[in-house]
Amino acid sequence: MKPVFIGIEGPHLTPQEKILFKEVNPAGYILFQRNITNRIQLRNLTDMLHDISGWNIPILIDQEGGRVARMRPPIWPSFPAAGCFDALYQKAPMTAIEAVRANTTALAYLLQDVGINVDCMPLLDIRDPKGHNIIGDRSFSDNPEQVAALGQAALDGLATGGICGVIKHIPGHGQAQVDSHKMLPIVEATLTILERDIIPFQRLKSAKMAMTAHVIYTEWDKRNCATYSPFVICKIIRQKIGFEGLLMSDDIGMEALEGDAVTRATRVLKAGCDVVLHCSGQYEEMHNILYAIDDISSEASNRLQQATASFKPIDFNFDKPEDKAHFDGLIAKRDALLRVGSI
Numbered sequence: 001m002k003p004v005f006i007g008i009e010g011p012h013l014t015p016q017e018k019i020l021f022k023e024v025n026p027a028g029y030i031l032f033q034r035n036i037t038n039r040i041q042l043r044n045l046t047d048m049l050h051d052i053s054g055w056n057i058p059i060l061i062d063q064e065g066g067r068v069a070r071m072r073p074p075i076w077p078s079f080p081a082a083g084c085f086d087a088l089y090q091k092a093p094m095t096a097i098e099a100v101r102a103n104t105t106a107l108a109y110l111l112q113d114v115g116i117n118v119d120c121m122p123l124l125d126i127r128d129p130k131g132h133n134i135i136g137d138r139s140f141s142d143n144p145e146q147v148a149a150l151g152q153a154a155l156d157g158l159a160t161g162g163i164c165g166v167i168k169h170i171p172g173h174g175q176a177q178v179d180s181h182k183m184l185p186i187v188e189a190t191l192t193i194l195e196r197d198i199i200p201f202q203r204l205k206s207a208k209m210a211m212t213a214h215v216i217y218t219e220w221d222k223r224n225c226a227t228y229s230p231f232v233i234c235k236i237i238r239q240k241i242g243f244e245g246l247l248m249s250d251d252i253g254m255e256a257l258e259g260d261a262v263t264r265a266t267r268v269l270k271a272g273c274d275v276v277l278h279c280s281g282q283y284e285e286m287h288n289i290l291y292a293i294d295d296i297s298s299e300a301s302n303r304l305q306q307a308t309a310s311f312k313p314i315d316f317n318f319d320k321p322e323d324k325a326h327f328d329g330l331i332a333k334r335d336a337l338l339r340v341g342s343i
Contacts, residue, residue, distance in 0.1 A: 001025045001026070001027055001295060001296050001301070002024055002025065002026050002027060002289075002290050002293060002295060002296065003027050003269060003274060003275045003276060003293065003295075003296040003297070003300055004026045004027060004265065004275065004276045004277075004278055004286075004289055004290060004293070005026065005027060005028040005029060005030050005058065005060060005248060005275055005276070005277045005278070006021075006026045006028070006029050006030070006278055006286050006290075007029070007030050007031075007032060007035075007278060007279035007280055007281045007286075008029060008031075008035060008281050009034075009281040009282075009283065010034060010035060010281070011034070011035055011036065011037045011041055011042075011045065012041075012045065013045070013048055013049075013052075014283070016283060017283065018052065020283075020286070020287055020290065021049075021052050021053070022052055024290040024291060025053060026290060027057075027058065027275055027296060027304060028057055028058030028059065028060060028118070028275075029049050029057070029058070029059050029060065030059075030060040030061065030062075030120075030277065030279055031045075031046075031059065031060070031061045031070060031116070032061075032062075032070055032279065032281075033070045033072070034281065035070075035281075036070060036071060038075055039075060039076075039113070039114060039318075042071075042114040042115070043113075043114045043115055045115075046059050046114060046115030046116060047115060050115065056117065056308060056311055056313070057308075058117060058118050058164075058304075058307070058308060058311075059115065059116050059117055059118065060116070060118040060119070060120055060166070061111065061116050061118070061119060061120065062119075062120045062121070063079075063107060063110075063111065063119050063120075063121070064079075064081070064082065064119075064120075064121040064122075064123060064138060065078075065079035065080050065081050065082065065084075065103070065107070065121075066079070066080060066081025066082070066083070066084070066137055066138065067081065067137075067138075068081075068138060071110065071114075076110060077110075077331065079103060079106075079107055080103065080338070081137040081138060082121075082122065082123060082137065082138055082139060082140045082150070082154075083127070083136070083137030083138070083139060083140065083141075084137070084338065085099060085100050085103075085140060085150055085338070086140065086141050086146075088337065088338055088340060089140075089141065089146055089149075089150065091340065092340060093146075093149065095337050095340055096150060096153075096337075097149060097150065097153040098153075098333075098337060099333075099334050099337035099338055100150050100153040100154050100157065101153045101154075101156055101157040101160070102157065102330045102331075102333045102334040102337070103154075103157060103330075103334045104121075104122075104153070104154045104155075104156075104157030104158045104161075104165075105157040105158070105160045105161050105330055106157075106161075106327055106330035106331050106334065107119065107157070107158070107161070107163075108157065108158045108159075108160065108161020108162060108163040109161050109314070109316045109323070109326070109327050109330075110327070111161070111163050112161060112162060112163065112313070112314045112316040113316050113317060113318050116163075117162070117163060117164060117308075117311040117313075118163065118164045118165075118166060118209065118307075118311075119158055119163050119164075119165055119166065120166045120168060120211060121154060121158075121165060121166065121168070122140070122150070122151040122154035122155060122165060122167060122168075123135070123138050123139060123140075123151075123168055123169070124147055124148070124151045124167050124168065124169075124170070124172075124200035124201055124204065125138075125139050125147075125168075125169055125172055125173040125174040125197075125213075126139060126141070126142060126143075126144055126147055126172065126174040126196070126197055126200070127139035127140075127141060127142045127174055128142065128174045128175055129142075130175075132176055132178055132179050132185070134173075134176075134179040134180070134181070135173055135174055135176075139174060144196055144197070144199035144200055145199065145203075147199075147200040148199060148200040148203035148204060151167065151200055151203075151204055152203065152204055155167075155204065155207060159310065159312075161314065161316075162311065162312030162313060162314045163311075164208050164209060164307055164308075164310045164311055165207065165208075165209070166207075166209040166210060166211050166248070167200075167201060167204050167207045167209070167210045167211070168210065168211035168212075168213075168250070169211055169212065169213035169214075169215070169250060170201050170210045170211065170212055170213065170226070170237055170241070170243065170247075171194070171197065171198045171201060171213065171217070171226060171232065171236050171237055171241060172194070172197035172198060172201070172213065172215075173185075173213045173215055174197060175187040175189050175193065175194075175197065175215075176213075176215050180213070180214040180215060180250070180254055180255075180256040181254050181255060181256070182255050182256075183255055183256060184214065184215075184216060184225060184255075184256040184257075185214070185215045185216065185256065186215075186216045186218065187215055187216065187217050187218065188218045188219075189217070189219070190219065191219050194217060194219060194220070198236070198240065198241055201237075201241045201243065202240075202241050202242060205241055205242040205243045205244070206244075206245075207243070207245055208245045208246060208306060208307040208310050209245055209246045209247075209248065209307050210237070210243055210245060210246070210247050210248070211247075211248050211249070211250055211277070212226050212227040212233075212237075212247065212248070212249050212250055212273060213225070213226050213227070213250065214226070214227050214250050214254055214256035214257060215256075217232065220232050220235075220236060224271070225256060225257070227249045227250060227252075227257070227268055227271065227273065228257075228267050228268065228271050229271055230270075230271050230272055233247065233271055233272035233273065234272055238272075244303075245303055245306070245307060246274050246275060246300070246303040246304055246306070246307045247272070247273050247274045247275070247303075248273060248274065248275040248276070248277050249268045249273045249275070249276055249277050250277060251277050251278070251279040251280075252264040252265055252268060252276055252277060252278055253278065253279055253280045253285075260288075261278065261282075261285040261288060261289055262288050262289055262292045262293075264276075265278065265289045265292070265293055266292070266293065269293060269294075274296075274297075274299075274300035274303055274304070275296075275300065275304070276289065276293070
C-alpha cells in the first residue's frame with residue numbers, strides 16, 4: 001500500500017485509473033465537485049473504489065458547510081459554516097455545542113448514504129482579524145477554548161454517524177495573511193501567540209486524523225512550512241501538541257509548495273507526515289507519485305488502521321421514510337437552536 005490519498009479525474013473511474021489503483025494500492029481517495037453529479041452516481045463511484053481496494057478504504061471529502069462543500073443543492077441540503085455557531089455560543093455555550101453536534105450528525109448520515117467515511121473537518125484554526133479570509137467564517141471563533149469546544153462537538157457528531165473527522169490545519173492557519181492555495185504564508189508570530197493557536201489541537205489531540213498547514217512559522221522553522229518541517233512535525237505536532245493519530249499533508253498541489261509532484265510527495269513523507277494528499281486528479285502525477293514512493297511505513301500503517309477502525313458503516317438510506325425523518329429531525333433541531341443565537 002502506498003501512503004497517498006488520491007484525487008481522481010472525474011465522476012467515473014477511467015480505465016487507466018482502474019488499472020493503476022489495482023496495481024498500486026493507494027491508502028485512500030478524496031472526492032471533489034468534479035467527481036459528483038448525483039446521488040446514485042456518487043454511491044456507484046464509492047462502491048467501485050471499495051471494490052477495487054477490497055477493504056473499507058478511506059474515502060474523504062471536504063464537506064465543512066458554508067463555502068466549503070462538494071455536495072451541494074439542489075441535490076443535497078446546504079449546511080452552515082462553522083462561524084454561524086459563534087453568536088449562539090456567546091449566549092448559550094451548551095446550546096451551541098448541542099447545535100453543532102446535531103449539525104454534524106446529520107452531515108454524517110448524508111455521507112453514509114453515499115459511501116463516504118471521512119470528512120475533512122472540523123477546522124480548528126483560530127479566526128484572526130489580520131488573517132486571510134481563506135479561513136474567515138470557516139473558523140468557529142477567535143477564542144481558542146470556544147474553537148476547541150465546538151470542534152469537539154463537531155467530531156462527536158460525525159462519530160455518532162460513523163464518520164471519522166480530520167482536525168485541520170495543524171498547528172494553525174489563522175495567523176496566515178495569504179492564501180496557501182496561491183502562495184506560501186510566513187507567520188512571524190511570537191511563541192506566545194503560537195502556543196495560543198495550538199490550544200484547540202491540544203484539546204482534540206485524541207482525534208484519529210489531522211491535516212497539516214502549508215505555513216512557515218518563523219519561531220519554529222524559518223525555512224520550511226509545517227508540512228515539510230521535521231521539527232514542526234516531531235517537536236510541535238507530535239510532542240508539544242501530543243497528536244498521535246494519522247497525519248496527512250494538505251494538498252501537495254497547492255502553490256505554497258515548490259517542485260514537481262514526486263519531489264513534493266517525497267519531502268512530505270521525509271518530514272514525518274504519514275500520508276500525502278494529492279488532489280488534482282491528474283493521471284500522470286498520480287502515476288508518478290504512486291510508483292516513486294515507498295510503501296507505507298509500519299508506524300503509519302498502524303495509525304491508518306486505528307483511524308479506519310473508527311469507521312462505522314450505518315445502513316442509512318434517504319429513500320427510507322424513517323431515515324429521512326430522522327435526518328430532517330436533526331436539521332430542525334439544529335435550526336431551532338441556532339435561532340436562539342439570532343434573537
